[in-house]
Each structure stands twice: as structure tokens, then as C-alpha cells.
Amino acid sequence: MDLSYSPDEIAFRDEVRAFLAEKLPRETAELIRRGGHPGKAEMEAWHAILNEKGWLAPNWPKAFGGAEWNAVQRHIFEEECAAANAPRIVPFGLSMLAPVLMKFGSKAQQDHYLPRILDGTDWWCQGYSEPGAGSDLASLKTRAVRQGDHYIVNGQKTWTTLGQYANWIFCLVRTDPDAKQQEGISFLLIDMDTPGIEVRPIILLDGTPEVNEVWFTDVKVPVENLVGEENKGWTYAKYLLTHERTNIAGVGFSRAGLETVKRMARAEISGGRPLIENPHFAARMATVEADLMAMSTTNLRIISKAAVGQAPGVEASMLKVKGTIIRQEINDLARRAAGPYAMPFASETALGDNDPIGPDYIGPVAAEYFNNRKLSIFGGSNEIQRGIIAKVKLGGGK
Amino acid sequence: MNFDLTDERQMLQDSLRRFLADRYTTAARNAILEGETGFSPEIWSALADLGVIGALFTEAQGGFGGAGFDIAVVFEELGRAGVVEPFLDTALLGGGLIAALGSEDQQALVGDVIAGTLHLAFAHGEPASRYDLARVETTARGEAGEIVLDGRKAVVVNAEAAGQLIVSARESGGVDEPDGISLFLVPAGTRGLALRGYPLLAGGRAAEVTLDAVRVPVSARLGAAGQAFGAIEARVAAANVALAAEAMGAMETAARLTGDYLMTRKQFGRPIGTFQALAHRFADLLIEMEQARSAVINAAGHLEDAPQSRDRQIAAARNLIGRAGRLGAEEAIQMHGGIAMTQEYELAHIAKRIVMTDHRFGDTDHHLERFIALSAA
Incomplete structure (x- = not known):
């Protein structure tokens, strides 16, 4: 050791x-x-x-x-x-699509798309979730019907992060509506400039335009944009979801966040003393720091295994649950530290060209607190992760 | 023991709930939130006509209520509907302080508040005061028969709409001493008064207020020189009852929306509320909801007590509501999933209202410390 x-x-x-x-x-x-x-x-x-x-x-x-x-x-x-x-x-091209193309894509797809991801020619976004298919992703309904050398795509994707910047989207589409749910799905690469695609922003509760709805109406996609085999898309999708998980615990973000909280708590005065000396606030900070120290080691234990080729299994789910709880707790501490100055709407304090409303050590912490509620929802909600852990460890699954 | 509302309060609750259900729809509220002024003057006068403001004042003050339970009834309904209009600031704090301390001339302003024609703001908190009510660095000094005010006030809610600011300033004593604090009526537009306005995360607007040699007549003082702190504490106690009730009303809406969603949203072929993992958490939410309701009753029922008992009850209630509210808001969002993260969905606003009450007049920890101190006293 x-x-x-x-x-x-x-x-x-x-x-x-x-x-x-x-x-x-x-x-x-x-x-x-x-x-x-x-x-x-x-x-x-x-x-x-x-x-x-x-x-x-x-x-x-x-x-x-x-x-x-x-x-x-x-x-x-x-x-x-x-x-x-x-x-x-930005992970969509680099750590989500690329591993799929390397493993399941054609040589022509690899040669064409991978260099464009590196040099910034293409900005990819992810077309997975749909309004009716969130945690139950395999129930997705977006249809792709083969017509000659094209697929005709109709349907709607949602929660498409940074889709407003993207010129390409990789999509899960249903190519066989009669097959068992997971067996009728294909993995398609779609040029966002194709006629029939509409991107509508979804404004999140902190005011940020971070995610989008993407609508497809009779969108013509060349068949060579199919990755791998038709109706095998679920296999590729699962590969994508499990492949890049080293940063799932977000230890670095938690450390940086805790530093921010400490900086605020040193500067903020409560009852005549720095907030960091307040026993209740100090106890909250110490508790989350103790959690973070242990999780950091859990993370390294799992990474060390991965480094010698053992793929993380349920450990990734455990890290996701604990990691998001810790990050959200730190966000909660930050809003508490800000006191009444947590109340202003963040957009003004967040802009670099504006004087902050309150003391300059207080950023848009309440907006961040609300925005990061997403951490325990996206990428497989914490309920889904707990289900995976329980299923595997109770022997109900492989 | 009787936990029923009086007939008058029941009628007030019914009519207010009906009005808000009809008029304060999600679409109407979203339009208000996106507007420039931070609230709707039409809604404000309609609610004034309905008697909502009058219910926050005693008969002697020109109203027909003013007790803890009147405040709780009104603010529970405002919270339930996610109302952003400044009832706390104009009526309960502003109007309440004038009613408590004002001279006969000054009391006339209370009538304007009850009629819905005058807005007020309580300019008390300062950049370094956090939740410490006695910490006032802003100064007031007499000069040539006038009062000169200098200082800075932080996150003054409703300052831009206010016809008069009620500004706290120190006439004597050290920066965190209760003695020596006075309140002054400062009309909007007074020379030397500068506002930097901004929207608030949970709706409405506030401003950073700078007082640079602001001159007001001696008659602008509310009550005796340096003796305002007791009235400030009493009004903040009322505000804390209101905030607790508002958060509780909002929690009810969050729980209702969550319950509806759990039985409507289907994944894996069945309503997600039929998954025990979610069903049990929803049950916990309802349990905390009942705790919150009782905490509000405790606080409201002791608002007319002597300060020590009053403040101990209120501190306990706000500590509990802070904890239950955070749980309620976070769990409601989590059980909804992504939809609750979108600005246009009602729960997003309701969750922000709940959590942001934790930043006015003391957060969960502040009230825990107060509760400990007042219990030892």
C-alpha cells in the first residue's frame, strides 16, 4: 500500500x-x-x-x-x-463518439470524422434522450426509415447539451419498430445543416441556455452515416456510456468548489468573526471535506484498477452517486456562505465586464447550486445508478 | 385546543386561493418574471382590493387582522402560488414599521399602503451585516436642523418601486450595538440617494443603495432617536413568520406537482411513482410537510409573545423550515428529473422561492444558533 x-x-x-x-x-x-x-x-x-x-x-x-x-x-x-x-x-466528440467510431465505425468514418474532432472542424452533440425516453432510454421513438440510399428521420431529441454550437449530432434512432425495444435501435451520424432539423433552446432554471430540443422532420441521412450494423445501436450506446467514466466522481471540481467555499468563508463576517470560524458552518465544511478525502481515495483505487486493464463495473455507479452528492453539498455550502448576496440573479455577477453586485469574492453561487441539481439527474440518474448497484450486488444481474 | 381557522381567516384564505388560482397562473407569473419592473401593478391593486394588505394590519392601524395567524394565512397562499409581488417589503416590513413607530402624520402612509397606492422598502441590511440585525454602520447626524445620512445598504428588496425607503442609521453606539439605531423615511429621488437595481433569482427586484450625504428633515425620523431596534426586531419576527409560511405554502405546491408527476410520468411501462424508491421518498416529503405546517403554527401562535419566547419559537420554526424546505425543493426536482430544471416549468420557480427564503433574515444555521442562545437564556 x-x-x-x-x-x-x-x-x-x-x-x-x-x-x-x-x-x-x-x-x-x-x-x-x-x-x-x-x-x-x-x-x-x-x-x-x-x-x-x-x-x-x-x-x-x-x-x-x-x-x-x-x-x-x-x-x-x-x-x-x-x-x-x-x-x-467538450466531451461529445472526443470522449463519447470517438471511442464508438474507433471500435465500431468503418475505416472511412474513422478517417473522416476523427481528425475533424481534433482540429475543431466539427462540434458534436448527443441525440439520446427524448421527452418520453429519459431513464428508460431504450423506449426511444425517433424513427429512421430506409429509403434507397438514405434514412428518413422523424422525431424529437431533448436535453441536447450545447446543441446550439454543434454542426453534427450522433443519434439513437429506431429502425425496427417491431423488434424487442433494445434490438430495433441504430446509431446514426447526422449533419445539423440538413433540411428538416430545428434546434430550440431550453432555458434552465438559472437562466442559462445550456440544453436544447432538436426536432427532426423528414431529415434525409445518407446510409453511409450509419455506424456499425443496423439495429445494433444499443450495443454501441452502452459502450459509449460505460467507456469514458474516469472523471465521473468529479473530484477535481469538488476540490475547486471547496476552495471557493473556504475563500468565501474566510472573507465573510458572521457575528463579528469570519464565517469559517463559525462552528456550524465549520462543521458542515469539515464533514464534506472528510467525505471528499475518502471519495478521492475510492476514485484512485478504481482508477488504479482501470490502469491495469480492469474495467470499472458498479464502482463507476458508486462514484457517480457519491461524487454528485458531494458536489451538490459543496454548492449548498457556497450559497449558504454568500448570505443575503445569494439572492441577486446571477447573470449580472457572472459577466466579467460588470462589477459584481456584492463583495467580489461572491460569485453566482445560488445559480450554480440550482444548475448543479442536474448532476444527480443526467448521465443516468442516481436512482438508476443505485438500481444498477443493487441489481449487480444482489445477484439479480450479471 | 382548536386548530381551525376563524371564519374570517377561512374566508380570506378561500378568496385569496381562488383569486391566485385564477389569475396567478404559471403563464402569468412567467410574464411577470420576464418583465422589467419585477412585479405586476395590476395584481397588486387587485389583491389590495381583495383586502390582502389590510389583513396584515390591526384594526387600530386601519386594517382588520395583523396577528400571527393572519400573516401566516396570507403568506401561505402567496407561497403556494409562487407570488413575487412585494407584500413582505411594502406591507409587512415597511407599513408595519411605520404603523409601529410613526407619528400621526406618518401613520397616514399606512392608509396608502393598505389601499395599494404606496410601495415601501426596508433599507436595513448592509454589505457586512449578513444576518446580524444590530450591525448598522450607516450614520445619521444632525446638521443645521436636518439629518444627514451616509452609508450603504445591501440587497434592498423592492427599492426601485418604493415611494419611500425606510432607512436604518446609527445615531450613537458601536457598529453592532442595538442602542443608537434610528429609522428614517427617505422619499425616492432624494438628492444623494443612489440605487443600483437588479433582478433576484427567485423573482422580484432589489437594489444596492448608497446614501451620500442624504438630507432629510428631523420629522422624517420614525419614533425616538436611537430607539428603533425593538420595533425592528418585532417586525423582522413577523417577517420570519411570513417567510416560514410562504416556504410552507410553496412546499405544498412542490409536493402536489411531484405527486401528480409521479403518477403521470411513465418509464419502463409504468408510472414512476409505483417504484418504491420514489414512493418512499415522496412519503418522506409529506411527513416533512406536516412538520413544516406545525412549525408555522408554532411561530404564528407565539408572534404576540414577549420577545424572548417569540423569537425562540420563530428561530425553531425557521430552522425546521430551512431543513424541510431544502429537502422538499431538492427532492421535488430530483423526482421530476430534467423537466424540473427548465425555467418555464412551475416547479423551477417554486423551488427557487423555497430555497431563497433561507437567505432572508437568517438561514437555517443562523436560526439554529439563535434557538440555542434563546433556549439557554
Whole structure:
């Protein structure tokens, strides 16, 4: 048992730190530190910087232009990026679609799409959920009917994150309505500029236009945009969902969030003393920090297994549940720390070009608290994750 | 023991609930939330005509209620409908402070408040005061027969709409001493008064208020010099009853929406409410709801007590409502899933109203500390 990183891993961490210190745009990091949301331009700029260094695709094999890091290296990279307030790497093309194409796509699809993901030509979004198919994803209804050398797609996808920026969408569509639910689904790549596609923004409860509805009306999709075999899409979808899960615990985000809470609690005065000395607030912070310390080690235990090739199973579900509970608890602490200044509507404080309404150490923490209620809902809700854990551990499943 | 409302209060509750169900629909509220002013003047006057404001004042003050249970009845209904109009600020705090402290001339303003023609704002909290009611750095000093006010007030709800601000300022004593605090009526537009307005996350608007050598006559003072703190505490106690009742009413709506959704939304071929994992959590929500209702009754029933007993009961209620409200809001969102994250769905607004009550006049921890201190006293 050795809890410390190896010399190689420490050297790697230092290299990542030095890179971030030199290359991460200051304004972007400051925007994120204050709780703002980077726009398309900031995210694309950061992708380009990482791509130039060869670090944009940590999980890809070198043959496809990736960094081919192991799970521990990827973890270190993600932690350092979160600590430095770097923008998140937009995952839809890089860590969701790409592994599917590498495993199930044709050579032509790999050659065409993978380089365009790296160089930023394409921004992908995910067409999975539908209004009637959330937790029960396999009940999806969007239809694709083969007509000559095209599919004609009709239906509606929803919760399409950052779909407003995307020029391509990968979709689960129903190609055989008569087959058993999971067996009639196919995986299609669709150009968002095709006639018949309409993107409508959904404004979230904190006012952010982060997700969208995507409507398909008689959309013609060439058959060569089918990934793998027709009616085998559920297999690919499950592969996608289980493939990239190293960052599922969000340890780096929790650490950064806890630092923000501490910074606020040092500055905020309650009853004549810094809030951080208030016994009730201090107890809340200490409790979540103790949870985070243990979860960080759980995360590393699972990552270490993954690094030697053992795929995480129910552990990923456990990390998702605990990780989101901890992140949401930290968001709750942040809004408490802000006191009455949690009340202003965040959009004004979040803008870099506006003076903050209250003290400058208070960002849009209440908006973040509400926005991050999504963490326990999306990517398989925590109820679904608990169901998976129980099913596996009680022997009702494999 | 009798937990029934009096006939008058029952009638008030019925008519207010009916009015809001008809007029304060989700679409109407969303239009108000997107508007520039933060509230609807039409709704405001209609509710004033209905007697909602009058119910918050005693007969001696020109109203027909004013007791803890009157306040609870009104604010429970306002919370149930997610009303953002500033009843707390204009009526309960602003009008209430003038009614408690004002001279005969000043009392005339209470009539305007009850009629729905005057808005007020209580400019008390400051950037460094957090939830500490006695911490007032804003100063008031006499100069040439006038009062000169200097300081800054934080998150003053309804400040832009207010015809008069009720500004607290220190005439003597240290920055966190109860003695020495006075209240002054400062008309909107007074020279030296600057407002920086902004919308609030849960609806309505507030402003950062700067007072730079604001001059008012001595007659603008409410009550005796330096002696306003007792009245401030009493009105904030009433506001805390209102906030607790409002959160409780909103929790009922959250629970109702969640129950409806659980039995309407189908996944895996059946209503999701038939999954025990969700059904039990819904049951917990209802249990906490009953606790919240009783906490509001405790607080409202002790509002007319001596300060120590009054404040101990209120602190206990607000601590409980803070905990139950957070649970209710978060669980309602979680059991709905993504739909509850969207701004246009009613629950999103209701959940924000519930959680944001935790940031006015003390959060869950503040009230826990107050409860401990008052229980030891």
C-alpha cells in the first residue's frame, strides 16, 4: 500500500502544471473561477491549445492522434485542469463518439470524422434522450426509415447539451419498430445543416441556455452515416456510456468548489468573526471535506484498477452517486456562505465586464447550486445508478 | 385546543386561493418574471382590493387582522402560488414599521399602503451585516436642523418601486450595538440617494443603495432617536413568520406537482411513482410537510409573545423550515428529473422561492444558533 504518486506520475503532474501555467488563457480561468460559463469561442480556443500540444484526446490511442495516457495520467490531468479553472473539454466528440467510431465505425468514418474532432472542424452533440425516453432510454421513438440510399428521420431529441454550437449530432434512432425495444435501435451520424432539423433552446432554471430540443422532420441521412450494423445501436450506446467514466466522481471540481467555499468563508463576517470560524458552518465544511478525502481515495483505487486493464463495473455507479452528492453539498455550502448576496440573479455577477453586485469574492453561487441539481439527474440518474448497484450486488444481474 | 381557522381567516384564505388560482397562473407569473419592473401593478391593486394588505394590519392601524395567524394565512397562499409581488417589503416590513413607530402624520402612509397606492422598502441590511440585525454602520447626524445620512445598504428588496425607503442609521453606539439605531423615511429621488437595481433569482427586484450625504428633515425620523431596534426586531419576527409560511405554502405546491408527476410520468411501462424508491421518498416529503405546517403554527401562535419566547419559537420554526424546505425543493426536482430544471416549468420557480427564503433574515444555521442562545437564556 502506497498512497503517493510514483516519481513518473509526479513528473507528469509537474509537466501538466507548467503547461497550464503557461498556456491556459488568464481571462478564461478568471471567468471560470468567478463561476462564469465559458462561451463557444473560449472552449474552442482551449481545444486548439490542447490539440497543438497533443493533449486534446487523452484517452485516444496515439495512432488516432491521441495522448494515449493511462487512467492515472488522465486523472492527474483532469484534477490539475479543474484546480487551474480550465474549461472542461467538450466531451461529445472526443470522449463519447470517438471511442464508438474507433471500435465500431468503418475505416472511412474513422478517417473522416476523427481528425475533424481534433482540429475543431466539427462540434458534436448527443441525440439520446427524448421527452418520453429519459431513464428508460431504450423506449426511444425517433424513427429512421430506409429509403434507397438514405434514412428518413422523424422525431424529437431533448436535453441536447450545447446543441446550439454543434454542426453534427450522433443519434439513437429506431429502425425496427417491431423488434424487442433494445434490438430495433441504430446509431446514426447526422449533419445539423440538413433540411428538416430545428434546434430550440431550453432555458434552465438559472437562466442559462445550456440544453436544447432538436426536432427532426423528414431529415434525409445518407446510409453511409450509419455506424456499425443496423439495429445494433444499443450495443454501441452502452459502450459509449460505460467507456469514458474516469472523471465521473468529479473530484477535481469538488476540490475547486471547496476552495471557493473556504475563500468565501474566510472573507465573510458572521457575528463579528469570519464565517469559517463559525462552528456550524465549520462543521458542515469539515464533514464534506472528510467525505471528499475518502471519495478521492475510492476514485484512485478504481482508477488504479482501470490502469491495469480492469474495467470499472458498479464502482463507476458508486462514484457517480457519491461524487454528485458531494458536489451538490459543496454548492449548498457556497450559497449558504454568500448570505443575503445569494439572492441577486446571477447573470449580472457572472459577466466579467460588470462589477459584481456584492463583495467580489461572491460569485453566482445560488445559480450554480440550482444548475448543479442536474448532476444527480443526467448521465443516468442516481436512482438508476443505485438500481444498477443493487441489481449487480444482489445477484439479480450479471 | 382548536386548530381551525376563524371564519374570517377561512374566508380570506378561500378568496385569496381562488383569486391566485385564477389569475396567478404559471403563464402569468412567467410574464411577470420576464418583465422589467419585477412585479405586476395590476395584481397588486387587485389583491389590495381583495383586502390582502389590510389583513396584515390591526384594526387600530386601519386594517382588520395583523396577528400571527393572519400573516401566516396570507403568506401561505402567496407561497403556494409562487407570488413575487412585494407584500413582505411594502406591507409587512415597511407599513408595519411605520404603523409601529410613526407619528400621526406618518401613520397616514399606512392608509396608502393598505389601499395599494404606496410601495415601501426596508433599507436595513448592509454589505457586512449578513444576518446580524444590530450591525448598522450607516450614520445619521444632525446638521443645521436636518439629518444627514451616509452609508450603504445591501440587497434592498423592492427599492426601485418604493415611494419611500425606510432607512436604518446609527445615531450613537458601536457598529453592532442595538442602542443608537434610528429609522428614517427617505422619499425616492432624494438628492444623494443612489440605487443600483437588479433582478433576484427567485423573482422580484432589489437594489444596492448608497446614501451620500442624504438630507432629510428631523420629522422624517420614525419614533425616538436611537430607539428603533425593538420595533425592528418585532417586525423582522413577523417577517420570519411570513417567510416560514410562504416556504410552507410553496412546499405544498412542490409536493402536489411531484405527486401528480409521479403518477403521470411513465418509464419502463409504468408510472414512476409505483417504484418504491420514489414512493418512499415522496412519503418522506409529506411527513416533512406536516412538520413544516406545525412549525408555522408554532411561530404564528407565539408572534404576540414577549420577545424572548417569540423569537425562540420563530428561530425553531425557521430552522425546521430551512431543513424541510431544502429537502422538499431538492427532492421535488430530483423526482421530476430534467423537466424540473427548465425555467418555464412551475416547479423551477417554486423551488427557487423555497430555497431563497433561507437567505432572508437568517438561514437555517443562523436560526439554529439563535434557538440555542434563546433556549439557554
